[in-house]
Amino acid sequence: MTVTTIDKDPEALTLTLIADFAAPVEAVWELWADPRKLERWWGPPTYPATFVDHDLTPGALVTYFMTSPEGDKHWGWWRIGTVDAPRELTFEDGFGDADGQPLTDKSGQMRMRLFEHEGGTRMELHDQFPTLEQMEEMLQMGMAEGLREAVGQMDALL
Amino acid sequence: MVVDEEVDRLFHALADATRRDLLRRSADGELSVSRLADGYAMSFAAVHKHVAVLERAGLVTKTRHGREQLVRTDPAAVARARQALDELEATWRGRVDRMSDLLAHPTRGENR
Numbered sequence: 385m386t387v388t389t390i391d392k393d394p395e396a397l398t399l400t401l402i403a404d405f406a407a408p409v410e411a412v413w414e415l416w417a418d419p420r421k422l423e424r425w426w427g428p429p430t431y432p433a434t435f436v437d438h439d440l441t442p443g444a445l446v447t448y449f450m451t452s453p454e455g456d457k458h459w460g461w462w463r464i465g466t467v468d469a470p471r472e473l474t475f476e477d478g479f480g481d482a483d484g485q486p487l488t489d490k491s492g493q494m495r496m497r498l499f500e501h502e503g504g505t506r507m508e509l510h511d512q513f514p515t516l517e518q519m520e521e522m523l524q525m526g527m528a529e530g531l532r533e534a535v536g537q538m539d540a541l542l
Numbered sequence: 543m544v545v546d547e548e549v550d551r552l553f554h555a556l557a558d559a560t561r562r563d564l565l566r567r568s569a570d571g572e573l574s575v576s577r578l579a580d581g582y583a584m585s586f587a588a589v590h591k592h593v594a595v596l597e598r599a600g601l602v603t604k605t606r607h608g609r610e611q612l613v614r615t616d617p618a619a620v621a622r623a624r625q626a627l628d629e630l631e632a633t634w635r636g637r638v639d640r641m642s643d644l645l646a647h648p649t650r651g652e653n654r
Binding site for chain 2: 388392393397403405412421424425426428483507511519530
């Protein structure tokens with residue numbers, strides 16, 4: 385059973401997520417470290433991700449594309465920051481142009497940490513976007529799933 | 543398509559507690575700048591500046607009403623930031639569900 389809490393901060397454009405898994409830290413780390421495992425969860429079944437270059441060492445560039453139901457490829461990349469296997473991974477993330485070349489002017493920052501917790505693993509993610517436009521573009525890559533929730537509510541801010 | 547500059551203005555505007563409070567208080571569009579200024583320990587000029595930042599970001603509009611200018615919040619701009627975060631939340635909920643499935647059934651779905 386995965387318990388998830390999500391804290392969204394519209395002013396800072398950040399999302400912090402906590403998820404608990406009934407598996408050892410090493411197994412959860414492998415979901416990030418093994419590209420064949422990673423691509424089984426990064427994109428939804430309708431928009432699968434394929435990782436082309438994947439090397440979790442500081443400074444390395446990870447590249448992937450997501451394939452739309454129409455067959456269009458949408459490229460993304462991570463620039464690995466720090467790696468402390470199997471505990472912590474930080475990377476800059478963004479998207480690429482049609483040829484897969486990274487566009488570096490609009491990237492976000494991700495920090496992923498794993499902790500032993502009640503016999504399983506707690507994953508804490510901190511995802512920060514520099515601008516709303518970048519966040520919207522990431523979502524347009526097809527990563528948004530399911531029906532959009534009721535929108536237009538101002539309850540959080542107003 | 544919104545240009546970067548507009549988005550930067552939007553988030554600069556939202557990054558201040560007084561301005562967020564001004565947005566809340568301007569939701570009904572019935573308060574003038576001077577009435578809004580009454581609610582704070584700062585000067586009228588300082589509040590006027592905050593309102594101007596919100597106006598440039600498209601978060602509020604001002605309408606003339608007699609001798610006063612009434613301030614009204616534009617819900618659409620604020621809703622956009624919220625919607626983007628809601629979609630991101632849905633994305634991560636989906637991912638975490640798939641991670642859980644993968645940990646529980648490591649071999650299911652391989653060799654598709």
